[in-house]
Amino acid sequence: MHRGDSSGSSSSAESVKSEQETVPVKPSGKDFYKVLGVSPESNEDEIKKAYRKLALKFHPDKNSDAEAEDKFKEIAEAYEILTDPKKRAIYDQFGEEGLKNGVTLTSHGNLFRSNVPTDSFSHGYEHFDIFFGQDDDELFKPFRRFPHSRHQPSAVHELPVTLEEVLQGCTKHVKITRKRLNPDGCSLRSEDKVLNVVVKKGWRAGTKITFPREGDETQNKGPADVTFVLKDEEHPQYRREGANIVYTAKITLKEALCGCTINVPTLDSRMMPLPCSDIIKPGATRRLRGEGLPLPKSPSQKGDLVVEFQVLFPDRIPPQSREIIKHSLAKC
Template sequence: MGKDYYDVLGITKSATVDDIKKAYRKQALRYHPDKNKSPEAEDKFKEIAEAYDILSDPKKKDVYDRFGEEGLKGGGGPTGAGAGGPGTFNYTFQGDPHAVFAEFFGGRNPFDQLFGNRGTSLTKRQDPPVVHDLQVTLEEVFSGCVKKMKISHQRLNPDRRSWRTQDKILEVEIKKGWKEGTKITFPKEGDETPTNIPADVVFVLKDKPHPVFRRDGADIIYPAKVSLRDALCGCTVRAPTLDGRTVTLTTSDIVRPGMKRRITGEGLPLAKSPGRRGDLVVEFEVKFPESLSSHDKLLSL
């Protein structure tokens, strides 16, 4: 006769799909090794998973209902074209009963909710965030980009008791104009164990030092060095931009150290309005000579 999978789940052949699910839920929770410490619990738990695997699958269930366990496993029943038998069926339960259990409950540990108030399990808490600095160039902030960051984290195996180390690539989208300190969060990408909720992984934007510019919000500061003669007589500065162009700024005023001139709209995009931009601020640095000749002193009067 073989196994009676309906009897394993405690139902009859007239059971509906919902009846089969309810029966598996009841029996799996009853015999789960984490709850049931009897010597036969592990074998019974596997048998329940096998019964559910067969009866919840319409094709397997149809063959089992007509030809029993032997027909399902290729050991009996008529075969061949038109015979209506199991045909190519040669079923053997290869699954992990803990994986079936985890899939049925959506990866959750039902004991936390169903039995937590009886003192049989602990409430899981989420680990603190795992924070990484992410350095970006001003050019990347100017244009926007996607940074691919490789992380390694622990993930539970299907039995929900052991775990493995797994590498993963997280794609961090850097939007135009984002400020230093902006946080990008990837929920629950930290280490996973049977007793915790994985931490969030958080990347915090940090400006990478630039060889030419400094940043002030959406403004870009360009230090322009001018000679003392040019500072006194007027000068023209050719200032670079982040997109590779050059803009010209001419002043006839006396340039004092630290004096600034703005070139509107040549800075970084505004984070909340990427169509608008900050300014390119030319900050003058006057190069004073170490000494002056008499002739130069007369020219400076």
Template sequence: MGRDYYAVLQITRSATDADIKKAYRRLALKYHPNTNSEPGSADKFNQLAEAYDVLSDLRKKATYDKFGEEGLKGGIPPEFGGSGAWTSGYTYHGNADKVFTDFFGGDNPFSDFFPEGGEEAKAGFGGLRGQGVKKQDPPIERDLYLSLEDLFYGCTKKIKISRRVMNEDGHTSNIKDKILNIDVKPGWKQGTKITFPKEGDQGPNNIPADIVFVVKEKQHPRFTREQDDLIYTSHVHLEKALVGCSVDMETLDGRLLNIPINDIIHPKYTKVVPGEGMPLIRNPSLKGNLIIQFEIHFPEKLTSEKKQLLKQALTL
């Protein structure tokens, strides 16, 4: 004949989902081993967990209602297997404490019996409460690649994420898309983190993870960045390095600069142009420096006449 899960929970077959939850809550608290030491209470507690595990799941319940315990656990013939049928056979995992903890989540199920902070609660049920506390999933980090122009001006980035969202019944879920807006501030640096609290997958017994975007700088064709400074490399021939030249370059905001170089350019020489770097995050109206480095191109060969002229010119 098979086990009558409805009788175990002391409800009728017309019971609603709310009735099933109410019955399990009342009886599980009554027969929990921490509150009931009578012979057979542990077995009763386990039967309640199995009954609730089946009747609280729409697919298992539908199969049980039609085919009984034998059909539920043994599997049903393919010709009877609809899209919602439990055709593979159900096996109870046997962990009544897990069912109990998942049901009550982070709530204290014994608050009806003991005052908050009472000695009985501390001594008898502290471990159980610890198991029931919901834990938050670890943060999910994603890279956010931004150009130097994005970080120079600031911008808004729209990121689409897909996450699991619980349905109103509190048991089932589905995947939904969501758009997250990130307001990029001028001067943000690589490694800046933007956190969206609890935007991860939802579940009946977890706190959703925070989603954290970590700023990564895209490679730029003209500049590299060091903190608030921009580094630019200018290529000059040897004669200009010795006699002077000017560097023409376009800034991130589209202006053309002509920077005269009157010093002798040696391999370690740099030219610092104040205020032409990245905006300062604390005060975007102020900027770091532009640092011009130089790569000197030497001639591949010289005629004897040119060598003599150079020797005369460079002789002190």
């Protein structure tokens, strides 16, 4: 009897111990704080600044290294987790595996596992709202300003740039007006914000530059992203073809047949002489190598300045000149 009581007591203790050990002591999987180079105590602004710095460094449009795209995806994944209150709270306790396996918390902070695993950090978290009870508002009070994990659609704006700005690179200071929640969490206010949009050398029309969570805010969703799409401004002298720029040179029929030297303006305000000794046909082209725009992925290299010839024909020819031309061109 005495031994049986001892055995029963031991079994009960082991059962309690087993239940207590269902909550992992250390998070497993990727260290998202390390990925962004921040500490677990970092606030949202610090995480945002770290993300922007790394995103500029590893964006595939700006970094041609083979590993840049994978690194960019990794920091984007870390940013998404650490700026989402629910995901961050779960990650801090249960790590990456907890997020992947559908782990959430009960109202008392205990481990709970849903039967709907997630396959990606970019979607599949809607089911978390189902498992949070009313008492969870107190548990997540410091994090629940934005109750839903999805953001609003990005606000898209065109950003006109001149060819000179694309040649040199520039920073555009763009003022936006956005709506933000007041501290009461219900009413909205309008505020102005200046965004410094960095345009790198050689970037093409259509390139997108995104500022995460800098747009309008609502009660049900976090702030929208703001995206700028580059658009080439029309240039008075050139048209753009990728990294090449095309300049139209107008020459007379005499110059086209007898040869000439034309001065071609470059995008950085120089004049380059271009001798033409051969007959120039309408639409013919010549190239000034390396006088175009920087290549987006290799800014030290440039495209060409393509000179396209437009031959200006006379409106009339005097009778005596007509006979001379006929005689001169008889064997052509």
